[in-house]
Amino acid sequence: MGVALVWLVNTVIQLMIWFIIASAILSWLFAFDVINHRNRFVSQLAGFLDAVTRPLLEPFRRIIPTLGGIDISPIVVLLLLNFARILFNNSAAGPLIAILG
8 A cells, every 4th residue: 555655656756747848849849830729629739738737837937037038847756756756765655564464
């Protein structure tokens, strides 16, 4: 049970990292007119990624100003997610596996 919980936490954090990276790449593709936002699939994908990543990014977007039109909040959130994953694996994963098996 403990191993499954550790796997679940690590997987959720890793998925959030990939969603943030995909959202950033998609926003660059929109900015440089590589893809069309009026395409239904692209629009749905952008809406999904925005809905998933906005709760994590929005607090940092309010605090961190854009630097020359570049939003660096995804970089900060990626660093914090990796920090949380490492902290969880080094401090909580061992005792959780020991307690729950």
